Amino acid sequence: MTTIAAPLPRGRPRGIDLSRPVMLGLAAVLCVLIVLPVSQLAWHAVVDRDGAPTLENFRRLWSDPAFVEPMLTTLTLATSVSVACCVVAAPIGWLVARTDLPFTGVVRALVMASFVTPPFLGAVAWEILAAPNSGLLNQWYRSLTGAGTDEYLVNVYSMGGLIFVIACYTFPYVFVLVSNALDRIPSDLEDASAILGGRTWRTAARITIPLALPALLAGGLVAFLQAMILFGSPAILALPAGFHTMTTKIWSLFQYPPKPGLAAAAALPLLLITIVLLRGQQWLMGRRGYTVVGGRSGRPRPTALGLLRWPALGLCLAVLACSVFLPYGALVKTAFSRVPSQPVSFDNLTLQHVRFVLFEFSGTRLALQNTFLLGVLSATLGTGLALVVAYLSGRRAVPGHRTLAFLATAPVSIPGIVLGVGLFLSYTRPPFVLYGTLWILLIAYITIELPAAYQQLQSALKAVHPELEEASRILGATRLQALGHVTAPLLRSGVIAAWCFVFIGTMRELSAAIMLFTADTKVISVVIFDLNESGDLGAISVLGIAMLLITFAVVLLVNRIPGLGGWRPARPGG
Amino acid sequence: MASVELAGLTKRYGALAVVDRVGLRIEHGQLVCLLGPSGCGKTTTLRLIAGFIEPSEGEVRVGDRLVSSAGWAMEPQKRNMSMIFQSYALWPHMTVAGNVAYGLELRRLDRETIRRKVQAMLATTRMDAYADRYPADLSGGQQQRVALARALVVEPETLLLDEPLSNLDTNLREEMRFEVRRLHDEYRYTTVYVTHDQAEAMTTADQIVVMNAGRIEQAGPPEEIYYRPRSEFVAQFIGGTNILRGKGLDGRHLSFAGRALRCSGADVPAGGTIAVSIRHHDIRLLAAPPPGAENVLEARIARQVFLGSVRDYLVEVADGTQLRVVAPAEHSIESGSPVWLHLPPERCRALAG
Numbered sequence: 050m051t052t053i054a055a056p057l058p059r060g061r062p063r064g065i066d067l068s069r070p071v072m073l074g075l076a077a078v079l080c081v082l083i084v085l086p087v088s089q090l091a092w093h094a095v096v097d098r099d100g101a102p103t104l105e106n107f108r109r110l111w112s113d114p115a116f117v118e119p120m121l122t123t124l125t126l127a128t129s130v131s132v133a134c135c136v137v138a139a140p141i142g143w144l145v146a147r148t149d150l151p152f153t154g155v156v157r158a159l160v161m162a163s164f165v166t167p168p169f170l171g172a173v174a175w176e177i178l179a180a181p182n183s184g185l186l187n188q189w190y191r192s193l194t195g196a197g198t199d200e201y202l203v204n205v206y207s208m209g210g211l212i213f214v215i216a217c218y219t220f221p222y223v224f225v226l227v228s229n230a231l232d233r234i235p236s237d238l239e240d241a242s243a244i245l246g247g248r249t250w251r252t253a254a255r256i257t258i259p260l261a262l263p264a265l266l267a268g269g270l271v272a273f274l275q276a277m278i279l280f281g282s283p284a285i286l287a288l289p290a291g292f293h294t295m296t297t298k299i300w301s302l303f304q305y306p307p308k309p310g311l312a313a314a315a316a317l318p319l320l321l322i323t324i325v326l327l328r329g330q331q332w333l334m335g336r337r338g339y340t341v342v343g344g345r346s347g348r349p350r351p352t353a354l355g356l357l358r359w360p361a362l363g364l365c366l367a368v369l370a371c372s373v374f375l376p377y378g379a380l381v382k383t384a385f386s387r388v389p390s391q392p393v394s395f396d397n398l399t400l401q402h403v404r405f406v407l408f409e410f411s412g413t414r415l416a417l418q419n420t421f422l423l424g425v426l427s428a429t430l431g432t433g434l435a436l437v438v439a440y441l442s443g444r445r446a447v448p449g450h451r452t453l454a455f456l457a458t459a460p461v462s463i464p465g466i467v468l469g470v471g472l473f474l475s476y477t478r479p480p481f482v483l484y485g486t487l488w489i490l491l492i493a494y495i496t497i498e499l500p501a502a503y504q505q506l507q508s509a510l511k512a513v514h515p516e517l518e519e520a521s522r523i524l525g526a527t528r529l530q531a532l533g534h535v536t537a538p539l540l541r542s543g544v545i546a547a548w549c550f551v552f553i554g555t556m557r558e559l560s561a562a563i564m565l566f567t568a569d570t571k572v573i574s575v576v577i578f579d580l581n582e583s584g585d586l587g588a589i590s591v592l593g594i595a596m597l598l599i600t601f602a603v604v605l606l607v608n609r610i611p612g613l614g615g616w617r618p619a620r621p622g623g
Numbered sequence: 624m625a626s627v628e629l630a631g632l633t634k635r636y637g638a639l640a641v642v643d644r645v646g647l648r649i650e651h652g653q654l655v656c657l658l659g660p661s662g663c664g665k666t667t668t669l670r671l672i673a674g675f676i677e678p679s680e681g682e683v684r685v686g687d688r689l690v691s692s693a694g695w696a697m698e699p700q701k702r703n704m705s706m707i708f709q710s711y712a713l714w715p716h717m718t719v720a721g722n723v724a725y726g727l728e729l730r731r732l733d734r735e736t737i738r739r740k741v742q743a744m745l746a747t748t749r750m751d752a753y754a755d756r757y758p759a760d761l762s763g764g765q766q767q768r769v770a771l772a773r774a775l776v777v778e779p780e781t782l783l784l785d786e787p788l789s790n791l792d793t794n795l796r797e798e799m800r801f802e803v804r805r806l807h808d809e810y811r812y813t814t815v816y817v818t819h820d821q822a823e824a825m826t827t828a829d830q831i832v833v834m835n836a837g838r839i840e841q842a843g844p845p846e847e848i849y850y851r852p853r854s855e856f857v858a859q860f861i862g863g864t865n866i867l868r869g870k871g872l873d874g875r876h877l878s879f880a881g882r883a884l885r886c887s888g889a890d891v892p893a894g895g896t897i898a899v900s901i902r903h904h905d906i907r908l909l910a911a912p913p914p915g916a917e918n919v920l921e922a923r924i925a926r927q928v929f930l931g932s933v934r935d936y937l938v939e940v941a942d943g944t945q946l947r948v949v950a951p952a953e954h955s956i957e958s959g960s961p962v963w964l965h966l967p968p969e970r971c972r973a974l975a976g
Binding site: 514516517519520521522523524525526527530534535538539 | 673675698699700702704705706708709710712713714715716725726729730773774777783
C-alpha cells in the first residue's frame with residue numbers, strides 16, 4: 050500500500066466556471082429567436098404605416114367578410130377535424146392497447162407512418178385520388194358504373210374533402226395520447242372491477258374508458274390546434290374550391306401588394322387560441338384526480354374480442370388505407386406513369402418525371418441543396434441549443450433557469466405561419482436584413498423545432514442521475530468538465546434522437562417557409578407547393594418520394610456512424 | 624488532512640430551515656455519523672460540506688480554510704474532498720478502472736502513476752479482478768466497492784458518505800459496514816457518514832450526531848448516546864425505549880402508576896411532569912412480587928410474541944399505560960397473567976425537556 054500512501058500533488062485541476070456568461074448568452078439567443086418575432090408581430094398589428102398607434106387592422110379583421118368568413122371556416126374545420134379524429138383514433142387506440150387485436154405491431158407502425166407523412170404531401174396524394182375529374186377514385190367509379198364524364202363520387206376540393214384529408218394526418222396525435230394513457234392504466238384497476246362482478250364490457254365502460262377520457266379530450270384539443278394552424282392542406286385543397294382558412298388568408302396578405310400590418314393582426318388570434326388550447330391540454334393531462342396512482346402492477350390484461358377480432362382489424366386497416374395505402378399508392382403510381390389517370394401498364398411506365406425533377410427542372414437541385422443544408426444546420430444548432438438549455442434548467446444550474454425553460458418551450462404555441470409573419474416583420478428592415486437569405490429560414494426552423502428537441506433532451510437528461518455529475522465534480526472537475534466527461538456521453542442516444550427529430554421536422558416544414566422563401570432560397574416543401582400550383586403531379590410525386598427517402602437515409606446514417614449510435618447506455622443496477 | 628468545522632450552519636428553502644444552526648467540530652481522522660430520520664437535514668448538511676449548495680447562514684471550515692459562508696461556497700472541485708453517493712453514481716460508460724482513474728486523470732498524474740494507483744486501490748477493495756468490467760455488470764456490493772475505491776484513490780482530505788449502504792441487502796450491508804470502518808482505519812481521513820440506520824452508525828462511528836428537524840439533538844460516542852440519551856427523541860430513535868410520564872416528587876423520584884419510581888439522569892423537578900426512559904430489555908419480568916424491592920410495578924400481560932432468541936411482551940400497568948418488555952425466550956408467560964415489573968433505578972433515565 051506504499052504507493053497509495055505517497056502524497057499526491059496538491060495542485061488542483063484548472064478550469065474556469067463559465068456558467069454565468071453561458072446563461073446570459075443563451076437567454077439573449079432565445080430572446081432573439083422568440084421574443085423578437087412575437088413582439089414585432091404585436092407591434093405591427095397596432096400601428097399604421099407611419100408608426101402611429103391604430104386599431105384599424107383589428108376593426109377590419111372583425112368587420113370585413115373577407116376575414117370573418119375564413120375565421121368561421123377555420124373554426125368549423127378545426128372542430129370537425131377534432132371530432133373526426135377522436136371518433137377514429139379512440140377505438141383504434143383502445144383496440145391496439147387493450148384488446149387481443151391481431152397484428153397490433155403492424156397497426157402501430159402504420160399509424161406512425163401516417164404521423165410522419167408531411168400533411169401537404171398527403172393533400173397532394175388525395176388530389177391525385179379524388180379530384181372531381183382526374184381523380185383515380187372518380188375514374189374507377191365512372192368506369193364501374195358507366196356514369197357521365199361530369200359525374201364524380203368524391204370531390205376533395207370541398208370543405209368535406211379538406212376535413213377528411215386533414216383528419217387522415219391528424220388522428221395519429223389523438224391515437225398516441227389515447228393509447229399511451231391506456232397503456233399506463235394498471236390492469237389492477239380493471240381486475241378490481243372484475244372481482245366485484247363487472248363483466249368485460251361493463252368494466253371497459255365504467256373503468257377503462259373514463260380513465261382514458263382526459264387523454265382523449267387532450268387529443269381532441271391537439272387535433273383542433275393542428276387543423277387550425279395547418280397551411281399546406283388548405284392551400285392545396287381549399288383555394289381551388291374557392292374558400293380561405295385563416296392561414297391561407299394570412300398568406301394571401303403577403304401576395305402583392307403586401308399588407309403586413311393586417312397579416313400581423315390576423316396572426317395574433319391564432320397565437321392566442323393556440324396558447325389557450327395548449328394550456329387546456331396541459332391542465333387535462335396534469336390533473337391529479339386522473340393521474341393513475343399506485344405502485345407497479347402487471348401488464349394490462351387484453352380484452353378478448355372473440356370473433357370480432359377480424360372485423361376490428363378490418364376497421365383499422367380501412368382507416369389506414371385512407372392515410373397510408375391509397376395516398377402512397379397514388380404517389381408511386383403517379384411518379385412512374387406517363388398519364389397518371391391510365392391504369393398501371395408497361396406502356397404507361399416512365400421515368401420522365403424522375404428525369405424532369407432531377408435533371409431538367411432547374412429549381413430542384415437548388416431546393417434539395419438548401420433543404421439538406423438547412424436540415425443539417427438546424428438539427429445541429431437546434432439540438433445543441435436545446436441540450437444546453439435542458440441541462441441548465443434540468444440541473445437548476447443557473448439563476449433564471451425557469452425562464453430559459455419557458456423560452457425553450459414557448460415556440461410550441463407559435464404556429465408556423467404566425468412565426469413566419471413575425472420573422473418577416475423582424476428581418477426585412479434594418480438593423481437585421483436577413484430576408485432573402487437562408488439565415489431567416491434557419492432561424493425559423495430552429496425556433497419551430499426547439500421545443501420538441503428540448504423536451505426530448507430534457508427527458509433524456511432526467512434519466513441521468515445528478516449524482517453522476519456531482520461525483521465528477523467532487524473529484525475535481527469543473528461544471529463544464531463534468532458535462533463533457535459524464536453527461537454528454539450518457540446523453541448520446543437522446544441527442545441523436547433529438548437531432549433526427551429536428552431534421553425530419555425541417556424537411557417537412559412548409560407554413561413558415563412559405564412566408565420567408567425567395568427565388569434563391571426555395572426548399573423542397575416550397576417547390577412541391579409551387580409545382581402543385583402548376584399542376585405537375587408527376588413531378589410532385591417524385592419529389593415527395595425523394596424527400597421521404599432522403600429523410601430515411603439520413604436518419605439511418607446518423608444512427609450508424611461509429612461512435613455516435615454504437616454505444617447503448619447501461620444502467621447500473623441498484 | 625484536516626478537521627471539519629461547522630458553525631451556525633443554516634440552510635433555508637423559503638421559510639423552512641432544513642438545516643438549523645448546526646454547530647459541530649469534527650477532529651482530523653475521526654469518523655462521524657450524522658444519524659436521523661429522513662428529512663432531518665442530514666443529507667443537506669453533507670451537501671453543504673461538499674459545496675454542492677451554499678449555506679443561508681453560518682460557515683464551513685476545513686482546517687483553517689473557510690470553504691463556505693452565507694451565500695457563498697467554494698466550488699466542490701476545489702475542496703479536495705471525495706464523496707460516496709447513495710446511488711453510487713458510477714459512470715455507466717466507463718469501466719471499473721476508468722471510474723477509479725478519473726479523479727487521478729483530473730489531477731494530471733502521469734499514465735504510469737495512475738495505472739499503479741488504480742491497481743493498488745482495486746486490490747485494497749478486492750475489485751482487481753473486475754477492472755475491465757462495466758458497472759452494469761457488477762452486483763450491488765461490487766458497485767459499492769468501486770465507489771469506495773473511486774473516492775479513496777484521490778486521497779482526499781475529507782471523505783463524505785451519503786447513505787452508502789442503503790441500497791444493499793441486509794447481509795451485504797452488515798459486511799460493508801465493517802469494510803467502511805476497515806478502510807477508514809487504514810487511511811484515517813476525516814469522514815462524515817450520513818445514515819438513518821442506527822446499527823450502521825454504531826458499527827462505524829467514533830462520534831454519532833443525532834439530528835432531528837434540522838438540528839443536532841445530541842452528539843457523542845455511540846455508548847454515551849445509547850446509555851445516556853438526553854432527549855425523548857434520541858432515546859426513541861436509538862434502540863427504542865419505553866417512555867414513562869409522571870409527576871416529579873423530589874430530585875430523584877417520580878410518581879408513576881401509583882408508585883414512586885427512583886431514577887437517574889437529569890434532575891426531576893418536584894411538581895412538574897417528567898419523562899423517564901427505560902429500554903425494553905432493561906425491565907425485568909417477575910412471576911411473583913419480590914419482597915421489599917423498590918421500583919416494582921404490578922402489571923398484566925396484554926400480548927406476547929415469540930421472536931426466536933427472545934420474547935417480546937406488551938404489558939399494561941395499573942393506570943393503563945402499555946410498556947414493551949423483551950425477556951429471554953425460555954419462559955413463556957400467558958397473555959392475561961399478572962406479573963411484576965422490576966425497573967432498575969440506574970436504567971430509568973430521566974430526560975431533559
